[in-house]
Amino acid sequence: MTTATALVPETGFIRWRSVHAIWWRHLLALSRVWQVALTWFVIEPAVVLLAVALGIGQLVGEMEGFGNYAMFVAPGIVIGTAMFHAIFECSWSTFERIGQSYYETALTAPVTIPEIVFAELLFAVTRALISTVAVAGFAIAFGWIPLGALPGLMLVSVGVGTVFGGIGLLFAALAPSMHALSLVFTLVATPLYFFSGTFFPISVLPAWLQPVAWVAPLTPLVELARGVALADLGWTHVYCAVYVLGLTALLYPLAVALMRRRLMK
Amino acid sequence: MTAIEARGVVKSFGTLRAVDGVSFKVARGETYGLLGPNGAGKTSIMRMLAGLSPISGGELFLSGLNVAQHSRAVRARLGVVTQADGLDGELSVRQNLEVFGFLVGLSRRQARIRADEVLGFFRLGDRATSEVDELSGGMRRRLAIARALMGEPEVIILDEPSTGLDPESRIRVWEELAELKRADVTLLMSTHYMDEAETLCDRIAIMHSGRILDEGTPPELVSRHAGSAAMDIRPNGSSRDSIRLQLDAAGLNYREVGALFRVTGGNGAPPSLPDIAGVQVTERAANLEDVFLALAGRGLQEDLA
Numbered sequence: 001m002t003t004a005t006a007l008v009p010e011t012g013f014i015r016w017r018s019v020h021a022i023w024w025r026h027l028l029a030l031s032r033v034w035q036v037a038l039t040w041f042v043i044e045p046a047v048v049l050l051a052v053a054l055g056i057g058q059l060v061g062e063m064e065g066f067g068n069y070a071m072f073v074a075p076g077i078v079i080g081t082a083m084f085h086a087i088f089e090c091s092w093s094t095f096e097r098i099g100q101s102y103y104e105t106a107l108t109a110p111v112t113i114p115e116i117v118f119a120e121l122l123f124a125v126t127r128a129l130i131s132t133v134a135v136a137g138f139a140i141a142f143g144w145i146p147l148g149a150l151p152g153l154m155l156v157s158v159g160v161g162t163v164f165g166g167i168g169l170l171f172a173a174l175a176p177s178m179h180a181l182s183l184v185f186t187l188v189a190t191p192l193y194f195f196s197g198t199f200f201p202i203s204v205l206p207a208w209l210q211p212v213a214w215v216a217p218l219t220p221l222v223e224l225a226r227g228v229a230l231a232d233l234g235w236t237h238v239y240c241a242v243y244v245l246g247l248t249a250l251l252y253p254l255a256v257a258l259m260r261r262r263l264m265k
Numbered sequence: 266m267t268a269i270e271a272r273g274v275v276k277s278f279g280t281l282r283a284v285d286g287v288s289f290k291v292a293r294g295e296t297y298g299l300l301g302p303n304g305a306g307k308t309s310i311m312r313m314l315a316g317l318s319p320i321s322g323g324e325l326f327l328s329g330l331n332v333a334q335h336s337r338a339v340r341a342r343l344g345v346v347t348q349a350d351g352l353d354g355e356l357s358v359r360q361n362l363e364v365f366g367f368l369v370g371l372s373r374r375q376a377r378i379r380a381d382e383v384l385g386f387f388r389l390g391d392r393a394t395s396e397v398d399e400l401s402g403g404m405r406r407r408l409a410i411a412r413a414l415m416g417e418p419e420v421i422i423l424d425e426p427s428t429g430l431d432p433e434s435r436i437r438v439w440e441e442l443a444e445l446k447r448a449d450v451t452l453l454m455s456t457h458y459m460d461e462a463e464t465l466c467d468r469i470a471i472m473h474s475g476r477i478l479d480e481g482t483p484p485e486l487v488s489r490h491a492g493s494a495a496m497d498i499r500p501n502g503s504s505r506d507s508i509r510l511q512l513d514a515a516g517l518n519y520r521e522v523g524a525l526f527r528v529t530g531g532n533g534a535p536p537s538l539p540d541i542a543g544v545q546v547t548e549r550a551a552n553l554e555d556v557f558l559a560l561a562g563r564g565l566q567e568d569l570a
Binding site for chain 2 (some may be wrong): 015019020021022025028029032043075100101102104105106107108109110112257263264265
């Protein structure tokens with residue numbers, strides 16, 4: 001019953017058990033507060049979706065190339081909500097776990113920092129996926145998103161989890177306090193939610209702001225989701241997919257380096 | 266067989282040398298204590314051993330494995346109880362154990378069985394479904410030790426196991442640590458309580474300012490540095506200045522602690538006090554506190570020199 005003690009290389013490989021165990025722990029913690037989690041995953045986004053699609057949608061009417069406004073806005077809200085879950089998990093929750101010595105304890109087991117970061121991102125992906133299924137399910141029920149688009153939206157949500165989980169980890173690793181940490185919402189999440197083509201096409205923004213919107217990390221994910229929902233994918237979406245993969249490839253080692261600096265003294 | 270070996274270990278934080286060239290060996294099954302005040306370097310040594318802190322210089326070995334090169338394999342053989350306990354407030358008592366067991370490499374089934382074992386050992390069975398926040402300080406500490414035992418480690422590191430506990434909880438933790446000792450587990454612990462070190466440890470290293478001042482069994486250390494007995498002198502009419510002069514003239518080793526002058530002997534002998542008027546003298550058995558006062562006093566003087 002003793003633990004695996006074979007001599008193994010210390011760097012450059014991920015011990016799957018570490019990732020699995022940390023991911024399981026997070027799932028267990030989430031499932032213990034499922035009543036509250038239900039409001040995050042279902043009730044809150046449902047309110048936003050209904051208000052925007054039915055309320056604002058009445059004023060907007062038909063949108064050329066997108067059907068009605070609800071069909072335009074629903075994929076973006078699915079992705080924007082998933083973003084909030086991923087970023088919340090990896091900034092707020094991770095910061096709390098740092099403060100409660102959770103990682104310090106995990107590191108006394110045969111666990112490495114890259115494994116911790118990997119597990120955090122995996123759980124951010126998990127939360128993004130749960131959110132996407134819940135919110136998209138709602139939009140599907142109202143006929144705003146076709147059922148066949150769900151697998152594609154879930155695939156996009158994986159990218160949402162890795163990119164915004166990664167951004168959340170950077171803030172968690174750098175923030176000296178909870179106050180500083182809240183900047184991730186005021187400076188990153190909220191502006192992105194409104195300026196990434198969710199509520200209006202980027203083409204209506206002033207010309208100087210459009211390139212900024214295209215570089216913003218949520219924009220390619222919203223574009224991909226809308227392309228999937230409308231079954232209308234083109235070269236733009238190749239750019240989007242490459243951008244998302246590139247961001248993930250950049251954020252992972254950066255998050256590892258910053259978390260190492262935070263946790264190892 | 267050597268369980269832990271430190272060879273000239275150094276830990277630097279900028280220009281501060283928190284651990285300044287420390288060497289010691291701990292045999293398998295032994296309980297070894299690092300005794301010293303806060304800032305002596307005890308925690309830094311333990312954190313380096315547990316892979317939580319990079320080693321700045323020298324070498325650390327656990328069961329013959331170099332910690333700097335085989336940190337993962339070392340941690341698979343090690344149970345660690347940090348000062349912070351690090352209990353997971355979002356999980357129940359039992360889940361804290363099972364999730365950690367899974368993390369160290371047990372299967373879920375093994376983790377369940379092992380959790381039952383350690384809950385039984387630490388008499389926490391009836392608290393298995395409790396929230397961590399509902400536990401008393403003593404129970405939290407025992408749960409943290411129980412968690413460190415999940416992977417059946419060869420060596421357990423305990424950073425100040427009874428700090429912050431009430432007397433009854435302390436005794437209980439001590440009893441349980443004694444039982445681990447019977448099971449032939451090697452323990453490395455830090456403490457700043459003399460009584461804890463004296464009760465639990467086979468051997469002690471007395472630390473001050475990142476260095477080991479001396480090492481040995483508690484009776485050895487007491488005999489070497491405090492002699493067979495110590496004298497407490499309480500002024501009773503005589504002025505403190507005059508007592509000081511007479512003690513200095515007699516070349517005695519003493520420290521002023523509160524109202525008292527604590528005079529220690531050395532090399533197995535009690536101090537031979539001159540006849541001082543206007544004082545009340547109490548002779549008592551010398552203890553580790555006297556050793557620490559004697560050694561740390563000398564250490565401080567070296568630092569100043």
